[in-house]
Amino acid sequence: MTPSFSAEVAQARTDGTPIVALESTIITHGMPWPDNLAMARKVEATVREAGAVPATIAVLAGVLQVGLEEDALEQLAQTKGAAKLSRADLAVCLAQGETGATTVAATMIAAHLAGIDVFATGGIGGVHRGAEESFDISADLRELALTPVTVVAAGAKAILDIPKTLEVLETYGVPVIAYGQGAFPAFWSADAGLPAPLRLNTPSEIARAHLSRGAMGLSGGQLIGNPIPADAEILRAEITPIIERALGDAETHRITGKAVTPYLLQRIYEITEGRSLAANIALVLNNARVAAQIAREICNQRNQVAQ
Numbered sequence: 367m368t369p370s371f372s373a374e375v376a377q378a379r380t381d382g383t384p385i386v387a388l389e390s391t392i393i394t395h396g397m398p399w400p401d402n403l404a405m406a407r408k409v410e411a412t413v414r415e416a417g418a419v420p421a422t423i424a425v426l427a428g429v430l431q432v433g434l435e436e437d438a439l440e441q442l443a444q445t446k447g448a449a450k451l452s453r454a455d456l457a458v459c460l461a462q463g464e465t466g467a468t469t470v471a472a473t474m475i476a477a478h479l480a481g482i483d484v485f486a487t488g489g490i491g492g493v494h495r496g497a498e499e500s501f502d503i504s505a506d507l508r509e510l511a512l513t514p515v516t517v518v519a520a521g522a523k524a525i526l527d528i529p530k531t532l533e534v535l536e537t538y539g540v541p542v543i544a545y546g547q548g549a550f551p552a553f554w555s556a557d558a559g560l561p562a563p564l565r566l567n568t569p570s571e572i573a574r575a576h577l578s579r580g581a582m583g584l585s586g587g588q589l590i591g592n593p594i595p596a597d598a599e600i601l602r603a604e605i606t607p608i609i610e611r612a613l614g615d616a617e618t619h620r621i622t623g624k625a626v627t628p629y630l631l632q633r634i635y636e637i638t639e640g641r642s643l644a645a646n647i648a649l650v651l652n653n654a655r656v657a658a659q660i661a662r663e664i665c666n667q668r669n670q671v672a673q
Contacts, residue, residue: 369480371421372433378419379481382669384661386413386654387432387477387485387515390424390467393439394448395628396488397643403443405647412651413486416658423476425451428463432480442467450624452505470517471509474587483576483664484516486657488650489523489553490589492531494626495613502626503534511538515587516576516664518657520594520649521551521558524602525609525630528558536563541579541588543572545656549593554645555602556593566590569656573663577671592656598648600641608637 371379378385388409393402410420421433424442434442442448442465449459449466456475459466468476470490477485491504510517522531532550535542544550544562552558566572572590579588612633621629634642 367430367479369430369432369476371480372431372435372438374419375421375433375480382665384418384484384658384665385421385480385482386418386657386661387473387480387482388413388420388422388654389470389473389485389487390422390442391450391469392488392650393422393443394445394467395450396631396646399444403440405650406439406443408647409486409650409654412654413658416655416662418658418661420654421477421480421482423468423473425449425456425459425464425466425468427465428460430460430476430479432476432482453509454505470506470519471504474509474513474515474517477515478513482515484518484657484661486518486650486653488519488646488653489521490517490519491627492522492526492528493534495525495527497527497530500622502623507531507534507538507540510535510540510589511586513587514580514585516572516590516660517587518590518592518653518660520553520653521591522553523627524553524555524558524605525613525627525634528552528560532560532563535589538586540586541575542591543575543588544591545572545593547593551591551593552602553649554594554600554605554642556596556599557602559602562591569659569663570667572660573667576660576664577667590656590660592649592653594645594649595652598645600638600645605634605642608634611637
């Protein structure tokens with residue numbers, strides 16, 4: 367199928383301008399109106415300032431939109447009850463003519479359909495704590511093994527079982543690359559206390575790895591762990607007991623399935639008195655900036671090969 371493109375994204379595709387895909391669950395499920403709209407606009411502006419075109423992805427009334435016009439972005443930010451779409455839900459939402467916001471997995475699928483190489487998000491989903499009993503493992507991990515998009519994230523969400531998440535990514539053959547450091551980042555914290563399997567130090571190197579995978583016909587994408595800026599970080603020693611407290615609250619209230627992550631993020635926001643949200647915004651903006659740099663390098667290197 368062919369998605370519907372915003373005017374800006376359509377022009378970028380014609381001109382060969384680098385494009386960065388952006389998810390939409392952070393808008394519909396991440397924070398309340400009107401903060402969500404202000405954040406979405408700021409992320410898009412960051413991509414533009416870094417020399418690329420933003421393509422926020424969502425399903426609106428049964429149409430897969432790659433890039434949202436300003437009125438559509440504002441409409442989505444005010445939508446209540448939007449579906450949270452992953453690989454399993456995407457086609458059904460389209461078939462039923464409904465509205466939904468895309469998770470990491472669904473955004474990767476749409477980005478690949480649109481010929482977009484790079485996607486910026488906050489943190490990927492992964493193996494939830496207690497997965498040995500619940501089998502709660504995000505579809506994001508398998509999508510990284512299937513869909514050839516480079517995903518820039520501040521590591522995996524710290525509420526997850528990060529060691530098991532890294533093990534699953536290794537099993538799936540997904541390159542997990544820390545950007546500019548040896549440690550794997552953990553969302554609000556720059557260091558998860560675990561070494562990253564791989565390290566690259568420049569957008570040029572990351573772009574070269576992306577193109578090399580395509581040239582070899584390797585399936586799947588690569589995960590770039592981009593650490594949160596130091597001035598916004600909540601150190602692991604501080605955030606860990608807060609996460610444990612939020613997890614205990616979720617268990618007490620019997621929160622399960624797709625409701626777990628939004629609940630935990632909201633509870634951690636309450637306990638930190640808003641610091642977690644400020645950190646979240648800072649890391650998303652940082653990821654958008656780095657993703658735009660990588661997208662530019664991919665375009666430059668691809669053009670050099672074509673000449």
